[in-house]
Amino acid sequence: MEKEIKIITKNWGQINPNQIADYIAVGGYISLEKFIKEMTPALALEEIKLSGLCGRGGAGFPTGMKLESVQKEKSKEKYFICNLDESEPGTYKDRSIVDCDPHMLLEGIIIEALIVGACKAFIYVNGNYQKQIAILERVVGQAQEKNFLGEKILGSKYNLEIEIFVGAGAYICGEETALINSIEGNRGEPKLRPPFPTQVGLFGKPTAVNNAETIANIPWIIARGGKKYATIGSKKSPGTKLFIINGSVKNPAVFEAPLGTKLSTLIDEYAGGVQKGKEFWFAQVGGSSGRLVLKKDLNMKLEYDREAKVSLGSGAILVIDKTVDIHELLLSWMSFFRRESCGKCVPCREGTFRLWEIAKRLQDGEISERDVIAIKDILWTLNNTTFCPLGKFAATAFGDAINNFQKEIYRLSK
Amino acid sequence: MNIKINKKEYAAKDGETIFVACLRNGIKIPTLCGTKNSHEGVCRICVVENNGRLITSCNTKISEGMEIVTESENISKARRINLELLWADHAGKCVTCKKNQKCELQNLATEQKIENFHFIPRKEELTDRENLDLLKDNRTRVVVDEGNACISRTTELCVECRRCINVCPTKELSFNHRAGDVVVGTPYEKPLDCIFCGQCVKDCPTGALTDKNDLLEIIGQLNDLKKMAVALIDPAIMDSVAFEQEEITSQRKLIATLQSLGFEKVFDLGFGMELALEKMTQVVKNSTKNNLMLSHCPSFNLFIEKYYPQFRKNIIDVTHPDELMAEFIKTEYAKKEKINPEDLMVVSISSCVAKKTPVKSSSPSEISKGGEAYFTGQAGSPMAKFDGVKNLDYVITVRELGWIIRQQKIKFEDIGNADFNSGLAVKNEKIKDIIKAGKTAEMIAEKLKVKYIVADGVPQIKNILRDLDKGRVETKIIEAMVCDGGCVNGGGQARQI
Structure with a gap:
């Protein structure tokens, strides 16, 4: 297994996130150009399905299937929503994406929105992310100037408008039906399913909601093909994942690692192991809502798997040592x-x-x-x-x- | 479509919910939040098992191959725990509650044998000073709203079932705050100032929303030998009085019950309806204007006042039948019977909650002068100061009548049948049809040979008023009733549980 594979974090710290020119210089928006000039939405969808990419928000639903069910809806009005309501305690991967490489996220949003045939895309941002909101506003403006967004994108027939919607920071609004309620101006509460948002979503129209991290994988998949992506990481859920390791470890931070990596590897090799003088007690995988993993189970592989005992959730790992009450x-x-x-x-x-x-x-x-x-x-x-x-x-x-x-x-x- | 319920095969209709399918086949599933028209699935008491999985029956549609079980260990466990969580804030409060014995939560708790007290009540009525202790203690804020004449509201007894939110035609109520701090309330917790149709009170499963009245004062006056108590029976209540007290099966039984409560005279409101119809006919006849709005629905008057003030002048100034009849009793009847009007207490038993709003008594002279006396100023609004003689002393709903009956511990086995007192007889029984939406306008129009439009329910009323605003409608009279179908479905009726 290749350890050094980087998909989402490849530009982090390498480019100035505020400059669209920097992103273009390292091959940014090539995927969008490729999509517009060489591909049809159906073809692009096929690549995503081949890649086996699944949702990074927590549920791990196959992204290709979600996009497909929106794409095949016949409605003239469709929506695409980027879920950036990250409010799981100890999770800051989406925020880091915006901080370090916002254009990559934006490129993903544009491609996915065009794949499903959305007329408008929303970025639903947690209201506490004031700095990130400013960044997103800036990059949307930059992309518009370059005609990556707006009317007749890069001279094609595609049009797309992006709105940054600032939520009030409620945890439940990360759930897609509650998020839709929130954009519609209602109380942020989950709705009954069925009907699923892919059929009856925002303002009653078919809507695809994707987590920001999921979207950030899209440019890579479009550029290099779904087949290649499927070879990375575990078989059940290919690709890499951002893991946020917190608690009693030497260097708590966001790390990108292939899915299927062992929990012990993440803690010991990526995060530098448990702090000196402290003894590992247990780890919580997946944020506040995550399950507890004891020492004897540290060898488990982290991947999205319906049957797995421990669900990966948002990818947050909290390491607890024996001094904690x-x-x-x-x-x-x-x-x-x-x-x-x-x-x-x-x-x-x-x-x-x-x-x-x-x-x-x-x-x-x-x-x-x-x-x-x-x-x-x-x-x-x-x-x-x-x-x-x-x-x-x-x-x-x-x-x-x-x-x-x-x-x-x-x-x-x- | 075929489904199995409790191992028996049933045919079910496409698109119906498990709850409806079960009910149709005589299997009753307990629920706290569902009503005929809305199923939110928030109380999680109507759970059933489908192939071993717990699902809510009220909002899950049936599908082929379902194997529903309506009673099992897990189901009763779920019902017990969820009820216990709600019951925690109610335990011990029943005796003083107006809804005692008529409370759906209480019924469910009895049915499911909730006797444990695992949790400490957290909702208590708090004054401002106590609010400081609130943070230390796990108490939640309680909102008490007594700022109007019709509806008492306290979130202390609320189970957040959302029935009131769903039924409200003008969307006055909603959830405020989040999680355990949720309260049902008005925007910014302003005192409720709505059209008082009372549908929310009718649907409320607990004592959170109740009719406002000083019932103890009424009981006091009933027992006062100096006072002569007169009851007016609205024909509309006959539809639901048996839901409140199942022993009252007929009008004659009701009259006898009222007499045993201490009402010396019991009259039919039909007499007042005749008065009202006559007056309204006269005003319409004398008016040269078009688009006159009949004013016998007090909720509609408030609706115009609040949302469409531009039509205020279209409303003809004839008050509701109860008031007119009370006025007649306190003047002409009292004179004839040689009774001091001040010794009279007139109580109307009505299916209407909005009639509790004080009305300015219409002076008959104004109407006879030419009929162009229009609705003016603050009259009819709930906070209006009342001046002059109060004709109608109290309006009570079917629910409140039930409370008085239970409070007075009436023994129904001793009660026979009785007829209305003589003196204020109804000339034509057909008049009682005006409790149904549209009939008043029809009767007036028949007499005067004019055109009319009818609207019942707020959505219809809004449509007509919008058309009127744009000049798309031109007619002589408009009759509007806020409750769907008219007074028969009034907010003061008892609900069949």
């Missing part, structure tokens, strides 16, 4: 979900609130028998009855912690 961690997870639940359905709204209450009592060592039963009940209902996956996410880490570290958690309880 598990109660504080529980409370921090629950404070997050207690705040970020949209409040629509009963189990999530009430359940996350009650778990947060109990987490506070756990920290104070005032937990009673009643709470122990309540934790079980709430985790069960969050796992089984909530409207959208957020409920399940809220229960994942908490449930894992309760299962694995029962002794430590109930240590203080009377």
Whole structure:
């Protein structure tokens, strides 16, 4: 396996992200030109399907299939949305993409939007990313000047308009139906599926929503072909992935590694291993909603796989050492979900609130028998009855912690 | 399409939900957030199992090969936990609640045998000073709104089912805040100032939205021997009074019940309807103008006042039948029967919530002068100061009547049947049709041989007013009723659970 393969980060630190000329000098917008001059949308879609690229937002849905279902819709009005609502705690890969190579993202957005036949593309940015919003506005302007965007792109029949939509920073708006609600001006809440957004999406029109990191892979795939992309990384989910390694490691940062890399390799080789004097306890893979991986499972491969026990999620890896107070961690997870639940359905709204209450009592060592039963009940209902996956996410880490570290958690309880 | 429900084969219609398919086949699934017209899937109590997976029955459409199970260990577990989470904020509050015994949450909790108290209530009514402690304690903010004459609102008892949000024709209510802090409220938490159609109160499963009235004061006056209590029965309530108290199966039984509550006289509102129709006919006849709007629906008057003030002058100034009849009782009837009007208490039992808004009593002289007396100023608006003699003392809804009956512990086995008191008889029973949308205009038009337009429900009303604004419509009279189908579906009716 090639370790040094770089797709998304290849220009990071090499070019000035504010200069479109720099990006063009290293081969930027060649893919867009290739798409416009040599390919049809159907052909480009075929390349993406061949590549086996799947969504990098967390669910890992095959991107080609999503684009195809929007492409085949007959509606005149279609939309493409770049999901840049990154609000998973400890995740900053999309932000880094905008910081280091915004034009690559933009090129991907333009190509994908043209593939599905969208008349307008949105970039849904987390409202906390003020600096990134300014960057995006600048690069959109630059691309327009060069006619990579706007009417009759590079002299072709394609037209595309891009709007940067600033969200209010709600976690749930990263979920595509909630994101669509938010752009429409409604409360950021998930909608019932079916109908899927690919059929009835933004303003009732077919809409493709892709994560920013997914989109950043597109120029490479168009330039070098889907077949080549499929050879990188694991068989089930080809390509590279940005991993964000935080916590008790020597150099926490964003790393690009092929999918299928072992967790131990990421921690030891990419992030420099656990900090000196500290002992590895467990790692949380996939952000706040991620599962806990113990020392004995460190050899697991990280890839998008429906059957995998540990879902890769956004690619955030939090390394916890033995000095960390598990109660504080529980409370921090629950404070997050207690705040970020949209409040629509009963189990999530009430359940996350009650778990947060109990987490506070756990920290104070005032937990009673009643709470122990309540934790079980709430985790069960969050796992089984909530409207959208957020409920399940809220229960994942908490449930894992309760299962694995029962002794430590109930240590203080009377 | 064939599906299996509880291992039995059923034929189901394409496009219907599991909930509807089950209900049609006599399998009842408990739900808290669903109504006839809206299914949000937020309460997660209507869960059923499909091939071993829990799904909500209210918003999942049936598909070929489904194997639905409506009762299982997991299903009752899900219902129990979700109900327990909601019940935590209600436990112990039932005795003082207006919706006691008529609360869907209470019913469900009894049905599912929720007896555990795993959670501490967090919603308590707080004053400003206590707000500081709020951060220390896990209490959530509670919004109490008593700023109008018709609807009491408290989020303390709210289960966030969204029925009120979905049913509201003018979209006054919505979710404020997020997650555990969610409250149903108006924009910026301003006091509710709507058209008071009352549909939200009708649909509310708990005591969060209730009719506003001082019922204890009414009970006090009923027991006061000096006061003579008069009840007016709106024919519209006969449709739903049995939903509130199943023992009241007929009008004669209702009259007897009212008498045993302490009402000395019980009259048919049909008499007031005749008065109103006569007056409206007179005004229409005397007016040279076109596009006159009938004013017997108080919600519609408020709708015009609030959203289409340019049509204020089109409304003919005849108040609703209840007020006219009360005025008649306090003047001519009292004179005839030699009763001091001040000793009279007139209570109208109505299917309308908006009638609770104080009205300026229309003086009969103005109407007889020529009929061009138009709706003026603040009259009819909920905050209007009332001056002069109050003709109609109270308007109570079917729900409130039920509350009084339960409060007074009426023993139905002792109650027989009775007829309306004499004196204010209805001349023609056909008049009672005016509770249905369109009938008033039809009757007036028949008499005067003029053209008319009818609208029921806010969407229709909006369409007509838009046409009117653009000059696309020209007619003599316009009748509009805010509740779909008229007073029969009024916001004051009891809901069949």
